[in-house]
Amino acid sequence: MTPIRPRRSALYLPAANARAIEKARTLAADVIILDLEDSVAPDMKDEARRMAVEAVAAGGFGPREVVIRVNGLDTPWAGSDLAAVAEAGPDGILLPKVASADDIESCAEQVAGRARLWGMIETCQAVFRLDALAGASRACGLDVWVIGANDLVKEMRCRLDEARTPLLPALSLAIMAARAHGLVVLDGVYNDITNLEGLARECAQGAALGFDGKSLIHPSHLETANRLYAPPGDEVAWARTIVAAYAAPENAGRGVIKVEGKMVERLHLAQAERLIAVADAIGAREA
Structure with a gap:
């Protein structure tokens, strides 16, 4: 059996925030995701990239995986992000809005084996290409999918209830495609930071669906995700x-x-x- 690496909790942190990066070295997260995309303003993109690369070089994260989320492939920062981040060699490079096998193959060529790839499933287009995306992921060394639920909700124009009813078909299909091709798959974030009871319900639901863990936006969510994604x-x-x-x-x-x-x-x-x-x-x- 391939060695299993716990990925119960994957915490996003803005790469432009030095204090957050330093704190990340002490948090009970299985994965730290240094973000260059949504949490970084356009005028801070270059600085965030530099800080993320320096954080990987400095190390000190212990057993935590360190992943850097780059900017979207259709943005002016993508090329510089991939080049610099691949050279830094984090545990993973998270690609947002993966929508085609060509996206995966192109990034794999640019990275050239210097870091493992992760991919985000967060568009309606991706949902209708899940099997092809999973096959390309496996072939190109992309190990992990992360659900981008907020972007998917935006594209669908749906209204979420507590049970995430409109998203359940897409979530289940993503898990099935990932399993069919031997990928790890993590659930999307929970937005209500202070509602730990709601977070616990969503973690329990995600674990029941078959997710390996959950992406998170706040350190206060770590204990809940770690507990509920551990086998009882x-x-x-x-x-x-x-x-x-x-x-x-x-x-x-x-x-x-x-x-x-x-x-x-x-x-x-x-x-x-x-x-x-x-x-x-x-x-x-x-x-």
Whole structure:
């Protein structure tokens, strides 16, 4: 099994904010996303790029992944962003508004293997090309998708309720496409900073849908995302019971067995092994 890296929480921080970058080195985030796009004013783009590159060079982020979100491919900053950020070599380069396989292939050529690519699914066009985008992602070394729910809501002109009903088809299809091609996929941000109960509901919903974690806009959201995207203790215990049962000599080579009165198949064994790997990776991360 490929080693699993926890990505329960991916916190956006404006790359032009030196204090935020310094604080990021101490936060309980699995991923830090230094943003050059939405949170940076046009007259600060060059400075933000410089600061992000310097932050990666300085290091000090410990086990946290450091990802830099560049400006959109249709902006005047994209070329300079990709060149400078690829040279800096962060853990990932997050591409906004990925809409075609050509977008992914073009960026992969520019980056030339110097950093892994991540991509944002945040347009109606992307939703109708999910399988092709996932295939191109896999072929070009793009490992992670991040849902850009705010942009998708804007394009759809929909009205969100607490359950995000208008977005559910797109969210589920994005997860399915990502899984079909072996990608990690993170849910979009929760906008109501002080409403931690609402955040908890949305994290629980995202975990139930199958997301690997959640992108976040405020450090106060970290504890909730980390807790709700970690496998529940009772599920981990049951997974270990399944693995132990299949390891018993009398069950060697068997496809279907009975565990504590329940029918268990080898597909459940695979699920159990992955769940344990996630729990163990989180335990190692927090240690």
